[in-house]
Amino acid sequence: MWFKNLQIYRLPRAWAVTADELSAALASQAFTPASSSELLRQGWAPPRGDGAPLVHAVNGQFLLQLATEKKLLPSSVINQVAKAKAAELEEQQGFAPGKKAMKELKERVADELLPRAFSIRGNTWAWIDPVNGWLVVDAASPSKADDVIKLLLKAVDKMPLESVRLQHSPVAVMTAWLESDEAPHNFTVDQDTELRATGESRAAVRYVKHSLDPEDIGRHIAGGKQCTRLAMTWNSRISFVLTEQLAIKSVRPLDVIKEGEAITYSDDERFDNDMMLMTGELAKLLADLVEALGGEAKA
Known part of the structure; x- marks a missing residue:
């Protein structure tokens, strides 16, 4: 897991x-x-x-x-049933339900359908x-x-x-890594990134499985763009994407970790072994990442 x-x-x-x-x-x-x-x-x-x-x-x-x-109760289903009931009411009373009556009708329909919803x-x-x-x-x-x-x-x-409060924003630090073409200790920069302008245009350029040419990246940074997403690998063991909000996405353990997994003989043993492996590796990754981002802000 x-x-x-x-x-x-x-x-x-x-x-x-x-x-x-x-x-x-x-x-x-x-x-x-x-x-x-x-x-x-x-x-x-x-x-x-x-x-x-x-x-x-x-x-x-x-x-x-x-x-x-x-419960799955799509608004389109509620609207369809309510529309049919509204037509019946119009036929009975000679005029269509008003806005308030229609809202109450939809609420009643939702209550009626809820017990049958998936x-x-x-x-x-x-x-x-x-x-x-x-x-x-x-x-x-x-x-x-x-x-x-x-x-x-x-x-x-x-x-x-x-x-988590950091000394420096992930955006500023990731941009600096790209601008200097130098990854922090224990990390490598991979081939996916997004750079976005800070002005009203919000212009963005995204690289997906594409070589990050330093001159090309430098021109975008000089033009006012900053890095908001960056694919990286930690210690040749875990690949991931770091975002501007300090979220870590697309986490994937690499083969070097899988090759080191202990042999287990039951589901419980396998689960616990996987949990120990994951938590141990991720704790080290988080410590190194916070250090690479300048450390935590002091209270």
Whole structure:
């Protein structure tokens, strides 16, 4: 198991919480299936299946899973049924429903259709590293990560969670790397990047699997563009894309990591081994990346 996208948050180093304490705090928000009248239901689910703890702990690292059940009730279906009912009402009363009546009709239709709507279930994973003080959500967008953070802050009283604050912005540092044609220690720059103008034009140029010619890149930077996305590889072990918001996307472990995986003989052993490998490598990556970006801002 490997996270594909990293939304990163800060906790105090050596955060003093046990897996049992955290699991007990999450218990009040454990996931239960949505009722027939609910459009959305979210809650914590055991990472290793029913009957397991809500927090899976391996080697001092915690894994959490937020389960989401959502009913599929497209507005086009509601509008279609409401339109048919409005036509019936018009025939009965001799005039079409007004704006307010139509809104109320759509609301009633939605309530009637909800129990028959199809449900989809999704899971969002979160990793807590109490040793090094990281909380990472496997989400492509900040809004999806917010679902995890909001529920976590509601469950854990006074949880000391913060955004990562850096000495320098990722945009400025990534632009400097490209301009100097020099990657930071332990990193290489790959062949994908995006440079965007800061003015009203918001003009942008994107390179995809394309050699980043220093002269070409330099002209774009001289013209006022800055780097907002940059594909990189860390220590020849993990490739990823760094964004202007300090999100890490398209995370992919390289063959050198896979070749070093221990042989396991059961699903539980394999899961725990993968978790140890992932959390160990990502903790080192995050430490090196923060250092490459100039370090964290002092309070």
